[in-house]
Amino acid sequence: MRDDAGPSPGSSPLISTPLRDIQAVLFDLDGTLFDRETAVREVVASQYAAFSSELAGATRERFVGRMLELDAHGYGDKSELYPRLVQELGLPEPLAARLHAHFWDTYATVAPALPGARATLAALRARGHRLGVVTNGRVRVQEAKLRALDLLPYLDVVLISEREQLRKPDPAIFHRAVERLGLRAGQACYVGDHPVKDVLGARDAGLHAVWLRTPHFPAPELAHTAIDGLSELLALV
Incomplete structure (x- = not known):
């Protein structure tokens, strides 16, 4: 699990010599x-398949794409992410908790x-x-x-x-x-x-x-x- 805050842009000198005395x-x-990016994409795609009958006509591209945007490479809080996704798609509010639970039940099995x-x-x-x-x-x-x-x-x-x-x-x-x-x-x-x-x-x-x-x-x-x-x-x- 990652933190919400990202880094500030910057750059620095690279150290190109071999590291000595590393044990x-x-x-x-x-x-x-x-490979978290691949895993999350697979989980979200599986969510669309599992919940498609409840997604009120939202396309796979819209559901998966918006979820990945909100996830922000792991820095999006899932407890806030799913309620926002459900609200944006005009879906029943209780669906957010079920999607959230499904994510964590499925995530670690995709490795x-x-x-x-x-x-x-x-x-x-x-x-x-x-x-x-x-x-x-x-x-x-x-x-x-x-x-x-x-x-x-x-x-x-x-x-x-x-x-x-x-x-x-x-x-x-x-x-x-x-x-x-x-x-x-x-x-x-x-x-x-x-x-x-x-x-x-x-x-x-x-x-x-x-x-x-x-x-x-x-x-x-x-x-x-x-x-x-x-x-x-x-x-x-």
């Missing part, structure tokens, strides 16, 4: 290992991985790196994604904001992750797609920050390593 690689989940996710984790593990995930969200939903992606066997630690009672970009959740691995912050890098929650949070905690480039967010405002695909990590650490 652990930590990852964001949504948009980094888990497309980003290209190279499993292969990259397997290669890093084979090299002796410790691996983990630090993610905002609900325990039930995020753990279900990791199981569906079949990534848990590769992970030494999984920190989820609901369980930890800490949320990125708070440096404390990153500190907690490296402490559980028995390492120092400088011995770990963190890979994520969000310039504030991931890059700024990791940098503030003393980890090496790796930004997975995305068209959905502007570049981070501080120095970072940038990659276009997960497999590029293998040349960096």
Whole structure:
């Protein structure tokens, strides 16, 4: 689950040299290992099919397209999003709660991985790196994604904001992750797609920050390593 607020535009110098003395690689989940954009599109399309008889003639394109706009790449609050969607489409108000429940019941069962996710984790593990995930969200939903992606066997630690009672970009959740691995912050890098929650949070905690480039967010405002695909990590650490 993502926060509502997005980052401010900005850019910064890139760090292109290999990262030294990295013993652990930590990852964001949504948009980094888990292809959230594809998953949400599939869930919303399934909602249209499941509820089509109650959608008062709204076209699939209108229903799916407007839902994706309101979702805002994960920063739209679902508890507010569905009432707004129902109101805009002139649908019965109680339908919003049913759509909301359907989304969460279905979301974690649709688990497309980003290209190279499993292969990259397997290669890093084979090299002796410790691996983990630090993610905002609900325990039930995020753990279900990791199981569906079949990534848990590769992970030494999984920190989820609901369980930890800490949320990125708070440096404390990153500190907690490296402490559980028995390492120092400088011995770990963190890979994520969000310039504030991931890059700024990791940098503030003393980890090496790796930004997975995305068209959905502007570049981070501080120095970072940038990659276009997960497999590029293998040349960096």
